[in-house]
C-alpha cells in the first residue's frame with residue numbers, strides 16, 4: 001500500500017480532533033511493554049480501529065490503541081502496540097504512525113522494544129539505552145524511505161550519524177544514576193523476523209557489533225530522523241540470545257520479562273520528561 005501525504009494528513013486530522021493540545025513526545029511501546037501507558041494522566045484513548053489505514057498489530061502483547069495525556073507535565077501520545085514488517089505490512093505502513101506524529105508537531109520520539117540480549121553481560125530484565133542501530137533489514141533493501149521522497153518531511157538522503165539523540169541519552173543516563181538503576185548501553189540490530197535467530201545468525205550479529213536484537217524500531221527511527229524528530233531508544237532485554245543453540249526462545253518469555261521491564265522503563269521515561 002502506497003502512503004502519501006494525503007493519507008498522513010487525513011489521519012493527523014482525525015487524531016488532532018480527538019486529543020487535547022499538541023503532544024511534545026510520542027512513545028512507542030514494544031511487545032509486553034504496553035502497561036507503561038497506564039502511567040499517562042487524563043488519558044484520551046483512541047483505538048487504532050477508529051483510525052483508517054492505521055496499521056493494527058496482530059501480535060499478542062500489543063493492545064492496539066493510542067493513549068494521549070500528560071506524563072510528568074508533558075503532553076504525550078503513547079502507542080500501545082506497533083505493527084511489524086513480519087505481519088505483512090509494508091515499511092510505509094509500519095512507519096505511518098511516525099509520519100502522523102510528525103504532522104501533529106511531536107518533537108521527540110521515545111522508542112521501546114523487547115529484544116534478545118546478544119551482549120553476554122546482559123540478563124533478562126536489563127534495560128539497554130540504544131546508542132546506535134544496525135539496520136540489517138534496511139541494508140538488504142527494506143528501508144522505509146525507499147520510494148518517492150516525502151519532501152514535506154526531509155531530504156532524499158538523510159543523515160543517520162546521530163540517530164539516537166545524544167542530549168536525550170545523557171538525560172537517561174542521569175536519571176538511571178539518580179534512581180540507582182542499572183542502564184546498559186549498546187547497538188540494537190533490527191531484523192525482519194518473525195523466526196528467531198539461529199545460533200549462527202547470532203554469532204554473526206555479535207561479531208558485527210550488535211548488543212541486542214529485535215524485529216522493530218529501526219524503520220520507525222529511520223522515518224523519525226528523516227523528519228528531524230529527536231529519538232530516545234530503549235531495548236528491554238527479554239531473553240538471552242542463544243548463541244550456543246542450547247536454549248529455546250519463546251514469545252511467552254518475552255511477554256513475561258515485560259512485567260519486570262515496565263517499571264524500569266517508566267522510571268527512565270518519566271525522569272527524562274521531567275528534565276526536558
Ligand code: HPA
Nearest residue numbers: 114115116213214215254
Ligand atoms: N530475537 C529477536 N527478537 C526478539 C528477541 C530475540 O531473541 N527477543 C525479543 N524480541
